Amino acid sequence: xxxxxxxxxxPDQSPLDTGHDYDGIREHDNVLPNWWLATLFLTxxxxxxxxxxxxxxxxxxxxxxxxxAELDAAAQRARAAAAGRGEPDDALLKTLAASEQTTxxxxxxxxxxxxxxxxxxxxxxxxxxxxxxxxxxxxxxVEIRRTVAAGVTSKGMPAWETVLGAERVDEVVAYxxxxxxxxxxxxxxxxxxxAP
Amino acid sequence: MSMRVSSRKHAPGLDxxxxxxxxxxxxxxxxxxxxxxxxxxxxxxxxxxxxxxxxLPFVEIGGDRAVHLDIPGRRFHLFGSVFNAQDGFRLLLLxxxxxxxxxxxxxxWGRLWCGWACPQSVFIEGLFRPIxxxxxxxxxxxxxxxxQGFSPRRLPLVLLKHALYLAxxxxxxxxxxxxxxxxxxxxxxxxxxxxxxxxxxxxxMAVTGVLYFDGAWFREQFCxxxxxxxxxxxxxxxxxxxxxxxxxxxxxxxxxxxAPEGRLSLPVVDGTREGDCVDxxxxxxVCPTAIDIRNGLQMECIGCAQCVDAxxxxxxxxSRPRGLVRxxxxxxxxxxxxxxxxxxxxxxxxxxxxxVTALIVTTVLRRPFEAELVRARGMPYVVxxxxxxxxxxxxxxxxxxxxxxxxxxTLADDGTEVTLPVDRITLGSLDDxxxxxxxxxxxxxxxxxxxxxxxxxxxxxxRDITAPLxxxxxx
Numbered sequence: 001x002x003x004x005x006x007x008x009x010x011p012d013q014s015p016l017d018t019g020h021d022y023d024g025i026r027e028h029d030n031v032l033p034n035w036w037l038a039t040l041f042l043t044x045x046x047x048x049x050x051x052x053x054x055x056x057x058x059x060x061x062x063x064x065x066x067x068x069a070e071l072d073a074a075a076q077r078a079r080a081a082a083a084g085r086g087e088p089d090d091a092l093l094k095t096l097a098a099s100e101q102t103t104x105x106x107x108x109x110x111x112x113x114x115x116x117x118x119x120x121x122x123x124x125x126x127x128x129x130x131x132x133x134x135x136x137x138x139x140x141x142v143e144i145r146r147t148v149a150a151g152v153t154s155k156g157m158p159a160w161e162t163v164l165g166a167e168r169v170d171e172v173v174a175y176x177x178x179x180x181x182x183x184x185x186x187x188x189x190x191x192x193x194x195a196p
Numbered sequence: 197m198s199m200r201v202s203s204r205k206h207a208p209g210l211d212x213x214x215x216x217x218x219x220x221x222x223x224x225x226x227x228x229x230x231x232x233x234x235x236x237x238x239x240x241x242x243x244x245x246x247x248x249x250x251x252l253p254f255v256e257i258g259g260d261r262a263v264h265l266d267i268p269g270r271r272f273h274l275f276g277s278v279f280n281a282q283d284g285f286r287l288l289l290l291x292x293x294x295x296x297x298x299x300x301x302x303x304x305w306g307r308l309w310c311g312w313a314c315p316q317s318v319f320i321e322g323l324f325r326p327i328x329x330x331x332x333x334x335x336x337x338x339x340x341x342x343x344q345g346f347s348p349r350r351l352p353l354v355l356l357k358h359a360l361y362l363a364x365x366x367x368x369x370x371x372x373x374x375x376x377x378x379x380x381x382x383x384x385x386x387x388x389x390x391x392x393x394x395x396x397x398x399x400x401m402a403v404t405g406v407l408y409f410d411g412a413w414f415r416e417q418f419c420x421x422x423x424x425x426x427x428x429x430x431x432x433x434x435x436x437x438x439x440x441x442x443x444x445x446x447x448x449x450x451x452x453x454x455a456p457e458g459r460l461s462l463p464v465v466d467g468t469r470e471g472d473c474v475d476x477x478x479x480x481x482v483c484p485t486a487i488d489i490r491n492g493l494q495m496e497c498i499g500c501a502q503c504v505d506a507x508x509x510x511x512x513x514x515s516r517p518r519g520l521v522r523x524x525x526x527x528x529x530x531x532x533x534x535x536x537x538x539x540x541x542x543x544x545x546x547x548x549x550x551x552v553t554a555l556i557v558t559t560v561l562r563r564p565f566e567a568e569l570v571r572a573r574g575m576p577y578v579v580x581x582x583x584x585x586x587x588x589x590x591x592x593x594x595x596x597x598x599x600x601x602x603x604x605x606t607l608a609d610d611g612t613e614v615t616l617p618v619d620r621i622t623l624g625s626l627d628d629x630x631x632x633x634x635x636x637x638x639x640x641x642x643x644x645x646x647x648x649x650x651x652x653x654x655x656x657x658x659r660d661i662t663a664p665l666x667x668x669x670x671x
Binding site for chain 2: 014016028030031032033034035036037111112115116120125126
C-alpha cells in the first residue's frame with residue numbers, strides 16, 4: 001500500500017518522534033498501554049512465585065516426585081483391591097463356568113489371547129491340548145487359574161494376571177473349564193491323567 | 197489502569213492508538229447509535245450466527261449430538277460421521293483449507309470477516325454493547341459517566357449491568373462446552389457439586405471469565421493488539437482488496453471548521469471548490485476502535501461499516517450522493533480501476549480449491565472400518581521342525597455409529613498356511629478387536645508373504661493387507 005497520503009505527520013509536528021525513519025515510516029515513542037505493562041508485571045510476579053513454590057520451598061512436587069506419588073497411590077489401590085477380593089476357590093470357578101455371560105466373556109478373551117498357542121478349539125498348537133484329560137500343572141480349577149495367572153515362563157506361557165487383570169483371568173478360566181473333556185483331536189496328551 | 201479520560205483533547209490520529217491515553221490508561225471508545233443498511237445487515241447476520249451457535253448443542257444426528265468432540269474418547273462426532281485418531285491427517289487438510297480459504301477471501305474482500313462474522317464482533321456488538329446501551333444510555337451519557345467516575349448512587353445499575361454481562365458470558369461458555377460434553381450430560385454435571393466434575397467446571401469458569409473480561413472491558417484491544425488475523429492484514433491485502441475508505445478527492449477540502457493540526461488535508465486546488473465532507477465527525481463518533489477513517493486505511497479498522505452508514509445518513513440529509521465513505525479498494529478510492537483478478541488471488545484460489553477437494557474426496561471415500569496388521573509381541577519368528585511360524589495380530593476398528601460385521605479372507609503363496617481363529621467378526625459401534633493370525637511356511641521356501649482381505653458386509657468396502665513372513669535365511 002504505497003499511496004503517499006498515508007504517510008505519518010512531518011517529524012517536527014510530533015513530540016514523540018524518535019528521529020528514526022524506516023522507508024518513510026517514522027518511529028514514535030508512544031506510551032505502552034497500562035494493561036499490557038500489567039501483563040508483564042504479572043508474569044514476573046508469577047515467575048517469582050512459581051520459583052519459590054517449586055524450587056525453593058519444596059512444597060510443590062517436580063515431575064519425578066509426582067510420578068513417585070502416583071506409583072505409591074496405585075500400589076495402595078491394588079493392595080486394597082486384592083485384600084477385598086480374596087482368592088477364588090474351586091466352587092466359585094465352577095459357578096462361573098456355569099454362567100453363560102462369564103463364559104462368553106471368557107471366550108472373547110480366549111480368542112484374543114490364547115488361540116495363538118492353544119488353538120481355536122483348545123486343541124493345542126504350541127501349547128498343550130486343553131480339551132483332553134491330561135494336565136501338566138494340575139487339573140483343579142484353582143490350579144488351572146494359578147497356571148493362567150502366574151504363567152509358566154520357562155515353557156513360554158505368559159503370566160496373564162498382570163496383562164488381563166484378575167477378573168478377566170477368572171472369566172477365561174471359566175471358559176477353559178467348559179473345554180475340559182471335549183477331546184478335540186490336536187496335540188497328543190501331555191502331563192498326568194486326571195480322572196474327570 | 198484508571199478509566200478517566202485524559203484532559204487533553206485526544207482526537208484519533210495516525211501517530212497513536214485512539215483507545216489508549218497519553219499516560220497509558222484506557223480510553224474506551226463509546227460508539228454513537230447508528231442505523232443504516234450495513235448495520236441492519238450485520239445485525240441480521242449476527243442474529244443468524246448466534247441462533248446457530250446456541251441451537252447446535254440441541255441438534256441430534258445419528259443417535260448422537262450433531263457436534264460432539266469427545267476428547268477423552270479420542271473421537272469426533274460430526275453430523276452423523278465419526279472420526280478417530282486414524283483420521284488425523286484430515287485435520288491437517290482442514291487446517292490448510294481454512295488457511296488458504298482465509299487467504300483467498302482476504303485477498304479479494306479484505307477484512308470482511310472481522311466486522312460481520314467474528315465472534316468478537318458478534319458477541320460484543322450483538323450482546324454486550326446493547327446491554328451497556330440499555331443501562332448506561334446513549335454515547336453522551338456514557339462519556340459523562342466515565343468522566344464522573346464511580347458514584348455509590350449508581351451501584352445498583354452497575355451491578356445489574358455486570359450481572360447481565362456475566363449471565364451472557366456464562367451462557368455462551370456453556371454453549372461452547374456443550375460441543376465437548378453432550379448437553380444432557382452437561383446438565384447432569386451442573387446438578388452436582390463443582391468438585392465432582394472438576395475439569396469441565398474449570399473450563400466453564402475459565403471461558404466464562406475470558407468472555408466476561410473481553411465483553412465488559414477488553415473489547416477492541418483484542419482486535420487492535422492481540423488478533424493475529426488483524427496483524428497479518430497488511431501482507432494479505434493489496435491496493436485491489438476491498439476495504440472501507442474515505443474518498444478524499446471528493447470530500448476534501450472539508451467545509452466548516454479547519455482541520456486540526458496533524459490531520460491530513462489536501463491543499464485547495466482552486467479557491468472556490470469545497471469538498472463534500474462537512475466535518476460533522478459522525479464517522480469518528482460511531483467508530484468502535486476509535487479511529488478517523490478520513491486519515492486513510494488504518495490497522496485498527498475492523499471493517500464494521502458503521503462509518504459508512506453514518507456518512508451515508510448525513511449525505512442523504514444534505515441531498516448529496518452516498519459513498520463519501522464507502523466499501524472500495526484503495527485503488528478505487530483514488531479513482532483507478534480495481535483489478536479483481538491478480539496473481540495472488542489466482543494462486544490462493546487454486547491452492548484452496550485443491551485442498552478443499554482433497555478434504556472432501558478423502559472424507560467421502562472414507563472406509564467405515566480400520567484394519568491394521570501388526571506382528572505379535574515376542575519373537576519375530578519361531579522355527580518348529582521344518583516350518584517357520586510368524587504370529588500376527590489383525591486390529592480391526594468399527595468406525596460407524598452402528599454395529600458392523602467384518603469378513604476376513606486370506607490369500608497365501610503355495611506352501612504357506614494361514615490360520616485364522618475366526619473369519620467373521622461382529623463389532624459394536626466404535627468397537628475394536630484384535631485377532632491373532634498365525635502363518636507358517638516351509639523352512640526352505642525362502643521368502644513368502646500373506647495377504648488378508650477384510651470386507652465390511654453391508655457396504656462391501658474392502659481393505660487389503662499384505663505382509664511378508666520373516667524367517668531364517670534359507671540355504
